[in-house]
Amino acid sequence: MKNCRFKLGVSRSNPLIPWLFLSPLLIVNILVILGPGVGSVYFALTKWSGLGAAEFIGLANFARMLEDPVYHKALTNNVKWTIIFLTVPIAMSLVAAYLLSAVKKGQLVFRLAFFLPYVLPSVVNAHIWQTLFHPFRGIGAQLRKAGYPFLDLKFFGDTNIVLYSIAFVDNWHWWGFLVVVFLAAMQGIDPSLYEAARIDGANRFAQFRYITIPGIRPTLVFMMLMTTIWSFLVFDYIYILTQGGPANASEVLGTYAYKLAFTRFEAGYAAAVGVTMSIITGMIVSLFLYLRRRGWEI
Amino acid sequence: MLPKRLLMLMSVAVVLACCGQIASAQVTLTLWSELTMDVHRDYYVNEVVAGFERENPDIKIEVSFKEDLNQALRTAMQAGAGPDIVYTPGPSFALEYVLADMLLPLDHYAELMNWSEKISGWALDLGRVDGKLYSLPLELEAMVLFYNKTLFEEMGWAPPQTLEEMEAIAEAAFEMGIIPFAHGNNDWRPANEWHVGVFLNHYAGPKAVKAALKGEKPWTDEEFVEAIAMLNEYMQRGWFSQGVGNYYSLRGEDRWSMLASGEAAMIIEGSWAMSSAGEYFGPKAGTDTEWDWVPVPVFREGVEAPLYTIGMGSTISINARSPYPDEAAKFIDYLFADRQRAARWIYDQGAIFNNPLPFEPTDFPADMEERWARFVSDLAAAVSGGNYGYTTWTFWPPRSDVYIYEGIESVWSGELSPNDYLANLDAIFREEIADGKIPPIPD
Numbered sequence: 001m002k003n004c005r006f007k008l009g010v011s012r013s014n015p016l017i018p019w020l021f022l023s024p025l026l027i028v029n030i031l032v033i034l035g036p037g038v039g040s041v042y043f044a045l046t047k048w049s050g051l052g053a054a055e056f057i058g059l060a061n062f063a064r065m066l067e068d069p070v071y072h073k074a075l076t077n078n079v080k081w082t083i084i085f086l087t088v089p090i091a092m093s094l095v096a097a098y099l100l101s102a103v104k105k106g107q108l109v110f111r112l113a114f115f116l117p118y119v120l121p122s123v124v125n126a127h128i129w130q131t132l133f134h135p136f137r138g139i140g141a142q143l144r145k146a147g148y149p150f151l152d153l154k155f156f157g158d159t160n161i162v163l164y165s166i167a168f169v170d171n172w173h174w175w176g177f178l179v180v181v182f183l184a185a186m187q188g189i190d191p192s193l194y195e196a197a198r199i200d201g202a203n204r205f206a207q208f209r210y211i212t213i214p215g216i217r218p219t220l221v222f223m224m225l226m227t228t229i230w231s232f233l234v235f236d237y238i239y240i241l242t243q244g245g246p247a248n249a250s251e252v253l254g255t256y257a258y259k260l261a262f263t264r265f266e267a268g269y270a271a272a273v274g275v276t277m278s279i280i281t282g283m284i285v286s287l288f289l290y291l292r293r294r295g296w297e298i
Numbered sequence: 299m300l301p302k303r304l305l306m307l308m309s310v311a312v313v314l315a316c317c318g319q320i321a322s323a324q325v326t327l328t329l330w331s332e333l334t335m336d337v338h339r340d341y342y343v344n345e346v347v348a349g350f351e352r353e354n355p356d357i358k359i360e361v362s363f364k365e366d367l368n369q370a371l372r373t374a375m376q377a378g379a380g381p382d383i384v385y386t387p388g389p390s391f392a393l394e395y396v397l398a399d400m401l402l403p404l405d406h407y408a409e410l411m412n413w414s415e416k417i418s419g420w421a422l423d424l425g426r427v428d429g430k431l432y433s434l435p436l437e438l439e440a441m442v443l444f445y446n447k448t449l450f451e452e453m454g455w456a457p458p459q460t461l462e463e464m465e466a467i468a469e470a471a472f473e474m475g476i477i478p479f480a481h482g483n484n485d486w487r488p489a490n491e492w493h494v495g496v497f498l499n500h501y502a503g504p505k506a507v508k509a510a511l512k513g514e515k516p517w518t519d520e521e522f523v524e525a526i527a528m529l530n531e532y533m534q535r536g537w538f539s540q541g542v543g544n545y546y547s548l549r550g551e552d553r554w555s556m557l558a559s560g561e562a563a564m565i566i567e568g569s570w571a572m573s574s575a576g577e578y579f580g581p582k583a584g585t586d587t588e589w590d591w592v593p594v595p596v597f598r599e600g601v602e603a604p605l606y607t608i609g610m611g612s613t614i615s616i617n618a619r620s621p622y623p624d625e626a627a628k629f630i631d632y633l634f635a636d637r638q639r640a641a642r643w644i645y646d647q648g649a650i651f652n653n654p655l656p657f658e659p660t661d662f663p664a665d666m667e668e669r670w671a672r673f674v675s676d677l678a679a680a681v682s683g684g685n686y687g688y689t690t691w692t693f694w695p696p697r698s699d700v701y702i703y704e705g706i707e708s709v710w711s712g713e714l715s716p717n718d719y720l721a722n723l724d725a726i727f728r729e730e731i732a733d734g735k736i737p738p739i740p741d
Contacts, residue, residue: 050372052398130484135544136552136561154543156484159711162546243487246546247707262369265394265696 037278043271050267061272071273074244074251077163081252082231084167085174086224092171093178094220098208100179101186111183114176122173126240129169130156156242159249166250170237181223182216189215225288229281253277325625326358328381332367332612333650335574339363341647349639350632357625359383375400375617382620383629385436385612388692389424389737390699392433392613397734402616404431407627416634420681421654423740424610424692434630437570437611438654440677441496441689443594444565444575446557448587449476455563457592459603464564464595468537471563480562481538482548490703491690493529493538496566496594496607499687501525503601507688511739513731517724518717521598526709526716528597533710542710554578558585566594568689569673570611573648590669593676606680609689611650637661644674656682688739695735698727 019026044061048054065071100110117125132138133155140151155165193211202210213220235254238244244251244259253273261270329347333339347359364370368387374380375395384401386392395401408414408431414422417434425433443464445457450467458464468478483489499507502521509515510522532538539545539553539562548556554571556562558578565571572591576582579589593604614633616626633653634640641661643651648670657678662671680686688694690702701723708714714722730736 049394049398051376051394051400130547130549133547134552135547136556154541154547157543157546242484242546245483245487245704245707246542247711247713248704249711259700262366262372263696264700 040271040274040278043268044275045272046268048268048271049265050261051265054268057268061269062276064269065272065276070248070251070256071253073248074253074256077250077252078232078234080163081167081234082228084164085171085227085231088167089171089175089178090220090224090227093175093182094213096175096179097182097186098212100183111180114179116176117173118177120173122236123240125173126169126237129172130241133165157246159247162242162246162250166237166241169241170234178223181219185216185219186212221288225284228284232277232281232284324356324358325622326360327383327620327622327626327629328360328362329383329385329629330362330364330367330371330381331385332364332387334363334365338573338647338650341643341651345646346633346643346651350629353632354625354628357628359629378619380617380619382617382622382626384615384617386433386615387612388610389433389435389613390692390694390696390735392425392615393427393735393737394696395615396427396432400618401432402618402620402623404434404616404627404630407623407631411627411631411635413631413634416655418654418656418678418682420740421610424738425613425615426738433613433615434634435610435613436633436653437650438608438652438677438681439568439570439611439649439689440606440608440673440686441492441566441568441594442591442606442673444557444567444571444589444591446560446563446587447590449560449563457590458595459592461595461597467563472535472537476560477539477556477562478537478564479532479539480548480553480556480565482545482550482553484547484552485549488691488703490706491699492567494526494702494706495609495688495690497525497529497597498522499607500594500601500605501528501597503596503598504605504607504685504687508739511688511693511736513728513736517720517727522720523716525597526706526719529706530709530716545710551578557589558583558587560587568609569649569652569677572670572673573650591673593680602685604676604680605685605687606677607687607689608677608681609692610654641674644670649673693737693739695727695730695737697735698723698730701726 043054045056045058046054047057047060096114100107103110133140133153135141135154135157140149140153140155143149144152153161156162189211193215194207197207197211233254234252235258238250238252239255239258242250244255253276257270257273257277260266260273331339331342333342343361347361351358362381367385368391371380371384371386375384375398380400384395386395392401404425408422413434421435421438422431424435425431443458449455450457453470455467455470456463458467471478481489481493502519502525506515506519506521510517510519533542533545539548553562553565554575555578557565575589579585579587593606596603596605614630616623616630620626634655637655637657638661640651640653640655641657642663643653645663645666652674655678657674659671659675662674690699694702705714705719705722709716709719
């Protein structure tokens, strides 16, 4: 033991040792994140097909974005997506986690049931809902045949509802994950607070409002922050279900950048779109850090 | 004993070294393919590639199948790597690699191996950029009209030869609750361009399309506007899967199941579907129906019939960085050298192995599936006569092509008029002309 303590003492005194341990990760990060990241910023200033030499064009790609209706639509859809995911799944999962926290027997079954869609691959989830929403064989079509046509909608074919239909599918897999996260956070709240509140006559809603929410605030705010960031990076469900269509009604920045780079051979413009995505998410993270420094308990 | 053992060991070492030398004399070529179905992949490796290796024991080919060839290839080629034998998804993709100096000019091999005698002239033209040959097209495909033969016989409908006949069937079917055309794009959004291409070519005519592709006339000319208006009218009438909402929701398997079950009467799709149509029809698929095909009728007087709007599913080239260009050229030559061998590949696997060779009916085995044989020989005759249309994914540059299939959805949704749609297309097309991005157009 003495020998061991001695070695630990040496490692603490040598500032290079921690860097040595971190260096593999650092090298990987420089190679796969920082390098391509800096490269993207450069290519955003070029006209480049993705092959051969790039032609420097300054800020022309960003100027083009200002007049690009598809970019505007995609950005708007990202904002809508963010609003949806900051409200619907958060509210659903908070309520479900709170109710579930009072369940003593069989809680695990519910947790598993809620969590299961999250572990299924997005392709599988998407296919399930494509089948359920099929215009000729899905739920809506069957109800229509039975005389109840209220659900006979073209979920992935109607430009007015397609974004919300995809958000519904994504939320179906996502909200269960939030339930488990919030439930774990709620279990860290001191039970005596609820007991005191009950003695003071607080009902379940008041307990939720004044004990649960403040008690899980760091987790809640963190998940909201991550939800915002992920909402600007969303890609998989939209690409699988509609590829951004119809008529760009479900286009988001991620799908648009992908198509620009890999089908239109406009890798320079795609990089510029990607840079704006990074700027937006960077601004969100900066705002979060700023508020923390200002003393917000988040 | 020791010297004897040493002698033996030395002998073994010499033999092994010789073997090694023999082994090292064998060249290994890399090849990336985008074939997606297992049955096609197995055939390609076990019949096409293995056949070549048997004839050329000094050359081995390592085949890798890529789910997204374009993406994988682009990354590799840009990094200075990539396979020796370069397949691309079509001439417009090959052009991007040519412009980046990543493909080897093939003129030397074309002369050496006499390709002008073996390969159709128009197909060679498709691979020429600024007078130099860089690629050879593969997978000759054409848009055709598939129909449920059993349903047609029951209804007393003759396979349509003219627009009037096709529209009469569509109207009758629609009134009976049968979907006239089982179209949809849920699994492949670019499916939109199949229809845009067919309507442009079959209404405006291939001469007008060719002139526009050469930049000699704008896409906003009246005949193109009318063609897109006609396509939009078909969609708005509900002839495509009973409406645009269904169209966006249906996948390939849905469409073909509906055709096989008689829920739908017709499909306008590429000849590649002949390879898989059998999965949906007949006892094996649990139906008692049969399919057949006819050329898509022309949509306007003055446009010559039969008209096949043709495309190429892929191209083949040699990586400019390949250390074995001669061996790679041998493999390319193998694909085109023997018409009867190539005909056998079509016989075994269908239209997806249809290389652009001047086939004659006698090239095919006598018991060739009649629908395939008819397609290959009719198409070869029509194309050699010069009457063919131009599919958008083969002859349009990339940005224009993507706009064609994405922008048409704005026409169907009412956000754009056919005229505005074509004006936008024309503006993008002019930019691509200026950038030298127009794929070769055969003369």
